Amino acid sequence: NAGVTQTPKFQVLKTGQSMTLQCAQDMNHEYMSWYRQDPGMGLRLIHYSVGAGITDQGEVPNGYNVSRSTTEDFPLRLLSAAPSQTSVYFCASSHGVGRDTQYFGPGTRLTVL
């Protein structure tokens, strides 16, 4: 199993550009989530999904969109990148409520100029 994979590893954007961060898992996990990590702030939940076709907002959802058309994939879209979105983004997955052990991807380091 590859576990949780994220692409790209690094990305530089200009203000106003849009892009999609990819996340995929091959463990048949129902629960997937996106976090951003900033220095001194720990991990903050952006969006999460409890299954295909179901998404919900986390702590810091503004400026981001997600969709979950398949169990395996959970892409994160930045609609119009801002310097405040410079961060490291982590995707995670787990079997679901009651089986909460999360498996994390390696992260995407995003810089918005």
Add this chain to the structure above:
Amino acid sequence: SQQGEEDPQALSIQEGENATMNCSYKTSINNLQWYRQNSGRGLVHLILIRSNEREKHSGRLRVTLDTSKKSSSLLITASRAADTASYFCATRPRGDDKIIFGKGTRLHILP
């Protein structure tokens, strides 16, 4: 504001000593987890303790949970250089699907 808050923010100890980190949270929870993050890497799950459990062990790790005080502690015994990392607690609030992380404790093991 974040659900979990780790204490201390940073901790330096000598190799071989025990390291204790604490986590306080705000609302009732279903479970609490501890994760480790080595510099620049993704998080790795260490241990999960459910709200009806008071103590759990895994190797050199001991986790306690006090739901009346809304707090948990992570004890790492006989620390090693490889334990140098950031440690995070994560909680699932009762009745919620979200898993929320704290800001973490940076642990540095001195040779």
